[in-house]
Every structure is written in structure tokens, then in C-alpha cells.
Amino acid sequence: GVLPESAARQILIQSRRFPDLNRAALHLPFNAPRLITQAFAGKITHRGKWQHALDFEAEEKGERHSGSGSELTDFHIYDTPVLAPCSGVVTYVENKVPDNDPGQNNPDKNWGNTVILYSDACWYVLMAHFKQDGVIVTAGQRVTQGQLLGYCGNSGRSPVPHLHLNIQATGYLGAPTLPFCLKHYIEDSPTEGAVYHTSGVPELGALVRPATPNPALSEALYSWLPGEYRYRITGERGHTHEETLRLDFDEQGRYRLRSRRYGAQLTAFISQDVFYCTDFTGSGKSLLANIATGLSRVPCISDSGVRWKDSVSSVPFHLLAGRWLRDLTEPFFGPFLMQYRYRFENEASGFIVMAQAMDAQGPSHSAREVVCGLQARRGIVRLEARLHNDRTIKAELIDYQPANS
Numbered sequence: 001g002v003l004p005e006s007a008a009r010q011i012l013i014q015s016r017r018f019p020d021l022n023r024a025a026l027h028l029p030f031n032a033p034r035l036i037t038q039a040f041a042g043k044i045t046h047r048g049k050w051q052h053a054l055d056f057e058a059e060e061k062g063e064r065h066s067g068s069g070s071e072l073t074d075f076h077i078y079d080t081p082v083l084a085p086c087s088g089v090v091t092y093v094e095n096k097v098p099d100n101d102p103g104q105n106n107p108d109k110n111w112g113n114t115v116i117l118y119s120d121a122c123w124y125v126l127m128a129h130f131k132q133d134g135v136i137v138t139a140g141q142r143v144t145q146g147q148l149l150g151y152c153g154n155s156g157r158s159p160v161p162h163l164h165l166n167i168q169a170t171g172y173l174g175a176p177t178l179p180f181c182l183k184h185y186i187e188d189s190p191t192e193g194a195v196y197h198t199s200g201v202p203e204l205g206a207l208v209r210p211a212t213p214n215p216a217l218s219e220a221l222y223s224w225l226p227g228e229y230r231y232r233i234t235g236e237r238g239h240t241h242e243e244t245l246r247l248d249f250d251e252q253g254r255y256r257l258r259s260r261r262y263g264a265q266l267t268a269f270i271s272q273d274v275f276y277c278t279d280f281t282g283s284g285k286s287l288l289a290n291i292a293t294g295l296s297r298v299p300c301i302s303d304s305g306v307r308w309k310d311s312v313s314s315v316p317f318h319l320l321a322g323r324w325l326r327d328l329t330e331p332f333f334g335p336f337l338m339q340y341r342y343r344f345e346n347e348a349s350g351f352i353v354m355a356q357a358m359d360a361q362g363p364s365h366s367a368r369e370v371v372c373g374l375q376a377r378r379g380i381v382r383l384e385a386r387l388h389n390d391r392t393i394k395a396e397l398i399d400y401q402p403a404n405s
Contacts, residue, residue: 012330027145028083034056037056079152091118098132111174123168127163134151182208220374224379280292294353310342382394
């Protein structure tokens with residue numbers, strides 16, 4: 001039901017926004033921060049057919065162990081819980097390989113104490129170097145994501161305690177690894193602070209931790225009711241007008257928002273506790289354009305101070321000639337996207353989501369900053385956008401009519 005150039009643009013934008021969409025994905029196998037001590041194509045053992053693997057250790061105050069590190073118990077990761085990174089069935093367990101003393105190795109039992117899962121997504125997940133007798137699951141047992149599998153150790157080819165994680169196409173020890181990513185995690189960066197990733201592959205030296213779910217924020221987005229939402233919009237010089245947005249659901253159960261005034265449309269959905277706006281079409285003058293910018297991606301997490309990034313198409317904010325030119329060039333040069341950095345705060349009646357453009361320049365009618373106020377069942381109750389032309393737009397929800405009224 002959309003023009004070919006609009007459909008092509010949507011496909012190109014999604015390929016940029018969600019580069020890991022068709023890649024195998026795992027949750028972190030821990031419930032605490034972990035340091036990546038060997039990443040993909042690592043120089044030690046993650047080479048050739050086995051390059052797609054991650055090694056995890058723990059760090060406290062910049063150190064991986066206390067004291068001299070001469071005892072296994074000196075290492076912060078030793079004997080810590082290892083959790084299932086996905087749901088599936090245990091297909092293989094090795095549990096009797098002795099732990100090495102720090103600095104020693106056991107190449108004859110390369111993987112040491114190991115658990116292999118056959119995931120519900122139909123690939124095999126290998127986790128290696130558990131503590132001797134530290135695996136608490138058995139072959140044939142079904143496990144769910146986040147379930148305790150055992151405790152980290154130093155068995156096999158492992159000079160210091162760590163956990164090895166990889167995905168492979170078969171259930172055999174030593175099978176070639178496959179590319180994968182981690183999902184829903186936070187990376188604590190010394191330069192950018194705490195950054196949330198919907199998905200990604202952390203690099204060597206990254207400090208990662210699982211995100212904490214936020215049921216209240218989930219409720220604010222899950223409980224958005226269908227009907228008509230009437231907003232009063234105030235411009236820079238006090239000029240006001242109204243715009244009514246109709247909210248219903250498409251055939252896939254996603255939110256569908258349409259503007260009567262501008263004929264604009266926006267699709268939004270929630271997947272694994274992350275709210276996404278996609279497929280905006282229409283004029284950048286519509287309130288929906290700023291909603292698509294301000295709520296492009298909202299993870300329902302509790303971790304304070306966390307930021308995340310997303311991209312928004314610049315095309316709706318250009319004049320007609322500019323949109324026409326980009327319709328011609330985007331299939332060859334890719335989508336024209338604006339990057340934003342996001343964060344959220346709690347408030348007494350709900351939540352505030354804030355977006356800030358990462359680029360100093362942009363179309364004059366595109367937003368430099370957007371602030372959205374959210375409440376349970378009412379969705380967006382207010383929005384304020386400061387544009388690149390330094391004008392400010394404020395929108396306030398003044399009336400709601402249920403769908404069946």
C-alpha cells in the first residue's frame with residue numbers, strides 16, 4: 001500500500017538500524033558485569049574455523065584477581081554462576097575434568113568441563129571451562145534462558161578462570177564456530193558511559209553486563225489504548241493548532257498511528273521489552289514525525305544513566321524537491337539517516353524519554369532535541385521538540401476518545 005520508493009527506503013533503513021536482525025543472538029550467560037578478554041578473531045585461540053567466540057572474565061577495581069593470583073579463589077570469576085544464554089535442550093555435558101592451577105594448562109582436555117545446548121532457534125551453543133563437578137544440568141534436560149547451568153572454573157585449555165562461549169552448527173566438541181551476537185546488554189565505556197545495545201558483538205576489553213527489566217516502563221508502552229488522541233500543538237510564536245492521531249492495530253498486532261491532518265502514518269511495536277518506531281511515511285510537519293524521532297527505540301530497562309543510539313530518516317523533513325532527489329539516490333547510495341542519542345528519566349506520573357541529535361547539521365525542520373512524556377494507558381501525553389532552525393514545538397494531549405465510543 002505504499003509507493004515503491006517508500007518501500008525501498010524502509011527496507012534500507014531497517015537494514016541499517018537492525019544489522020543483526022538475521023544473526024544468531026544470545027543473552028549474556030552471567031548476571032553481573034564481565035570483561036571480554038578474547039573477542040572474535042582473538043590472537044590466542046579464536047582463530048580460523050573457531051574465530052567466532054567470546055571469553056569472559058570478571059574484574060573488580062581494574063583487577064581480575066585479588067592478592068597474587070596464585071590461587072583459583074583469588075580470581076573474581078571463579079565459582080560464579082553461569083546462566084543459560086538461551087532456551088533449549090542440553091545435549092552434552094562434561095563435568096569431571098580437574099581444574100588447573102593458575103598458569104597451568106590441560107591441552108589434552110581442550111574444552112574442559114563443558115555444556116552444549118541445542119537452542120530453540122536450532123543451533124548449538126557451547127560453554128566451556130566450568131569448575132570440576134560444577135555443572136548442575138544433565139544431558140537431555142530442558143533449560144530456559146537465565147537458568148543456572150553451573151559454576152565457572154579453570155578446566156581444560158585454560159590458564160586462568162574464564163568462560164568460553166560460541167555458537168556452532170553441530171553438537172560436536174571442536175566443531176567450527178558460527179557468527180553470532182549478544183542481545184540486550186549494557187557496555188560500560190570509559191568514554192561514553194553506560195551504553196545499551198539491543199544487539200552487538202563486544203570487542204576486546206569491553207566491560208558488559210545484562211540490562212535490568214523495568215516493568216513500569218513496559219506497562220507504559222504495552223498498555224497504550226486504541227482510539228483517537230487529540231493534541232494541541234504550540235509553535236515558537238505562540239501559534240496553536242490541533243492534530244488528531246488515530247491509534248489502532250495492523251494485521252500483525254503492531255501499533256498503527258495515523259494523522260488526519262497530514263495523512264502521515266507510523267508503525268510501532270514492542271519486541272522483547274524494547275519499543276520500536278518504524279515505517280514512518282508522510283510529511284515532517286506531522287507530530288508523528290517527531291514521535292518517530294523521539295521514540296525511535298526505547299528499551300524497557302531500569303538501569304539509570306544508560307544511553308543508547310538509533311537512526312532516523314531525514315527525508316520527511318526535506319522540502320519536496322529534496323525528497324524527490326533522495327528518492328532517486330537512496331537505492332544507490334543508501335538511506336540518508338540522522339543519528340540520535342537517547343536516555344530516559346523517571347517522573348512522578350510516568351517517564352520522560354529524551355533524544356539529542358549527534359550531528360550538528362540537519363534539515364531545518366528536523367529535531368535537534370525531542371522530549372517525550374509517557375504515561376500508562378495514555379501513551380504520549382506531551383512532546384517538546386527543538387528544531388535545527390532553533391524553533392520549538394510543544395504538543396500536549398488534550399483529549400482521548402476510546403476506539404468504540
